[in-house]
Amino acid sequence: MEIEQTGLKDCLIIKPRVFEDPRGYFFESFNQNTFEEKTGLSGRFVQDNQSYSSYGVIRGLHAQTGEFAQAKLVRVTKGEVLDVAVDVRPSSPTYGKHVAVRLSAENKLQLYIPRGFVHGFSVLSETVEFLYKCDNFYNKASETGVIYNDPDLNIDWLIPEGMESISDKDLLLKPFAELKHI
Structure with a gap:
């Protein structure tokens, strides 16, 4: 496992x-001991989630607040996404x-998103798991979050205007300036 810094602390x-050969490939997608040794961060995960989406879907930007704040380790098993994490730690x-x-099934990269971030992704392939x-x-x-098209964040989701698919719930998320501390 290799670790790359993103420029945002602990993200x-x-x-x-x-390991690839003519039969296919194998990799260890997570090992708590290795993760903790290489990052110095806790690797204790208690819940796994999976979603399926089609091209143009933008999910997010989501987080949990207070005692239910979450760190996430995200990856793709089919297709490709643009994964986005925003640092909302006031200090x-x-x-x-x-x-x-x-993140894609082909590159097998994962993103670790610490507590204190909002998170979302856009689907760049026909479908994604x-x-x-x-x-x-x-x-x-x-639950809390920030509207995906917040002008202060200026995120390029790589989806052409008019091709986005956003849930009604996500369209009600507030601007970044109104985010309560998580």
């Missing part, structure tokens, strides 16, 4: 060691900054 790109020197990383681990359990009452 990391993880590149697994892939962070990168507060309000974001990182965008292409997206998996993520969370270090805390989901709690509906603790």
Whole structure:
């Protein structure tokens, strides 16, 4: 496993060691001991989630607040996404900054998103299967987020205007300036 810094503290790109031969490939997608040894961060995950989406879908930007805040380890098993994490930790020197990383079944990259970030992704392939681990359990009452097209964040989701598909729930998310601390 190789770890790459993203420029946002503790938000990391993880590149697994892939063993390929004519039969296919094998890789260890997660190992708690290796993760903790290489990052110095906790690798205790308690919930796995999976979603399926089609081209143009933008999910996010989501987070959980308070005692239900979550760190996530995200990856793609089919297709490709642009994965986006925004630092919303008020005391962070990168507060309000974001990182965008292409994750795909082909590149097998993963993104570790620490607590204190909002997260989302756009689907760049015809369809995508997206998996993520969370270090805390989901709690509906603790949901928060930021509208995907917030002008202060200026995120390029790589989806042409008019081709986006956004849930009604995500269209109700507030601007970054109104985000309550998570």
